[in-house]
Amino acid sequence: MDLITLSPLDLSIAAVLVLALAIISWRLQLGVEKRLLLAALRSVIQLGLLGLVLKTLFAQSNPWLIGLLCLFMLVVAGYEVMARQQRRFTGPWGMGIGTLSMFISSFSITLLALQLVVRVEPWYTPQYLIPLLGMLLGNTMSGIAIAMDNLTHNTWLQRGSIEGRLILGESWSSAIADIRRDALRAGLIPIINAMATAGIVSLPGMMTGQILAGSPPLEAAKYQIMILLLIAAGTGLGAISAVWISSRHLFDERQRLRLERLTQSNRFS
Amino acid sequence: MTTLTLIQFQSHQLEPIDMELGSGECITLSGPSGSGKTLLLRALADLDPHQGEVRLDDQPQNRIPAPEWRRQVGLLPTESHWWHESIGPHIPAIDGTILHNLGFEDKCLEWQVSRLSSGERQRLALARLLSNQPKVLLLDEPTANLDAENAQRVEQVIQQYRQDSGCSVIWVSHTLEQRQRVGERGYIIKGNRLEPEAWT
Numbered sequence: 001m002d003l004i005t006l007s008p009l010d011l012s013i014a015a016v017l018v019l020a021l022a023i024i025s026w027r028l029q030l031g032v033e034k035r036l037l038l039a040a041l042r043s044v045i046q047l048g049l050l051g052l053v054l055k056t057l058f059a060q061s062n063p064w065l066i067g068l069l070c071l072f073m074l075v076v077a078g079y080e081v082m083a084r085q086q087r088r089f090t091g092p093w094g095m096g097i098g099t100l101s102m103f104i105s106s107f108s109i110t111l112l113a114l115q116l117v118v119r120v121e122p123w124y125t126p127q128y129l130i131p132l133l134g135m136l137l138g139n140t141m142s143g144i145a146i147a148m149d150n151l152t153h154n155t156w157l158q159r160g161s162i163e164g165r166l167i168l169g170e171s172w173s174s175a176i177a178d179i180r181r182d183a184l185r186a187g188l189i190p191i192i193n194a195m196a197t198a199g200i201v202s203l204p205g206m207m208t209g210q211i212l213a214g215s216p217p218l219e220a221a222k223y224q225i226m227i228l229l230l231i232a233a234g235t236g237l238g239a240i241s242a243v244w245i246s247s248r249h250l251f252d253e254r255q256r257l258r259l260e261r262l263t264q265s266n267r268f269s
Numbered sequence: 270m271t272t273l274t275l276i277q278f279q280s281h282q283l284e285p286i287d288m289e290l291g292s293g294e295c296i297t298l299s300g301p302s303g304s305g306k307t308l309l310l311r312a313l314a315d316l317d318p319h320q321g322e323v324r325l326d327d328q329p330q331n332r333i334p335a336p337e338w339r340r341q342v343g344l345l346p347t348e349s350h351w352w353h354e355s356i357g358p359h360i361p362a363i364d365g366t367i368l369h370n371l372g373f374e375d376k377c378l379e380w381q382v383s384r385l386s387s388g389e390r391q392r393l394a395l396a397r398l399l400s401n402q403p404k405v406l407l408l409d410e411p412t413a414n415l416d417a418e419n420a421q422r423v424e425q426v427i428q429q430y431r432q433d434s435g436c437s438v439i440w441v442s443h444t445l446e447q448r449q450r451v452g453e454r455g456y457i458i459k460g461n462r463l464e465p466e467a468w469t
Binding site for chain 1: 314315316317318331335336337339340343344346348349350351352397398401
């Protein structure tokens with residue numbers, strides 16, 4: 001089966017639908033039409049650029065350029081994690097914790113997958129590395145963002161109880177243990193749900209893509225299984241590191257709760 | 270015997286404090302709202318960053334692990350916080366006598382925290398703190414939400430604990446009669462200075 005290529009005209013049909021949605025949003029005064037169009041425009045430009053960049057990269061296979069792109073993806077994901085926090089850490093910690101956690105989880109799992117599972121030669125073959133890393137970063141990003149937001153938000157709300165526990169002589173990690181556990185759970189639930197309903201309720205995006213591109217369904221399914229399992233492991237690892245580092249940084253060396261290390265609430269801004 | 274020694278101790282906007290609190294001694298603290306009484310107690314319990322030195326006996330604060338320090342220098346905040354559903358799990362090593370003297374029966378440990386009045390919470394918070402057997406008590410208006418009868422109970426329980434354990438106390442109170450009744454000497458915050466309070 002050959003790949004059916006899409007013409008700009010084909011894409012514009014899909015675009016007209018989004019435009020129609022924007023008009024409906026405007027008529028119903030939902031107030032999301034501007035953001036909807038802007039986001040749609042962003043995705044068109046970003047994906048178009050990515051296609052161009054990957055085309056060049058695939059042709060060259062230069063490890064330095066590939067590394068640079070990986071780093072760029074990591075930094076953008078780190079920024080995105082920070083932007084989704086209602087209360088973020090001040091200073092370099094704000095972006096640092098999310099970025100570091102994603103580096104630990106996504107990069108190590110991608111490397112592991114390339115070396116032990118897919119076994120491509122060389123391991124940095126961009127056709128495999130970039131999509132794998134992208135999937136892992138994109139998904140661990142959500143998990144880490146949810147877990148960190150949950151942690152800082154609940155720490156703020158329950159600061160009285162945390163200090164109450166400190167006053168009675170509990171250690172910082174015991175005083176925040178419940179909140180930490182809830183935060184981890186919140187970060188992991190989306191991927192657990194995704195795994196539980198995969199193939200029944202939802203046909204995962206990557207598998208859909210492969211099938212549309214002409215892969216045999218069973219091959220596509222095997223790749224999707226690998227990706228889902230890797231994402232689950234990566235999200236767990238990333239969320240655990242992010243929550244551990246964040247919760248440690250909420251306390252100082254004398255185990256005092258230091259909420260001034262968080263910025264003011266910025267939801268709805 | 271336990272003494273709490275402050276050497277050029279500085280919390281928040283207050284000027285540095287030198288003070289010695291002997292074993293079993295009770296000093297009172299007063300001053301206008303917002304003058305830094307609560308912040309001073311929080312700094313002594315090592316909940317807020319501060320400058321200068323505070324020693325328990327001959328041990329400087331930073332030589333004792335923070336959780337251990339807070340168990341020995343017990344703070345009773347104005348507002349108590351609870352994190353389990355019922356009272357019992359908060360007070361594993363409860364002394365029944367203290368509960369009785371505060372006007373509770375043993376079965377109060379099964380009560381739901383959400384159904385307690387603010388006065389009950391305040392008294393139970395004292396029982397919870399005393400179950401740690403602190404060597405120093407930092408009391409932030411311990412009778413603020415209580416009626417006369419319960420306020421008297423609280424005063425008696427604290428005085429009894431002082432006698433039995435030789436515990437030293439810093440007691441924040443807004444009423445002069447109470448300060449004179451419970452304390453051996455008093456301090457008052459004027460501006461940003463801690464001064465001895467004249468009781469005549």
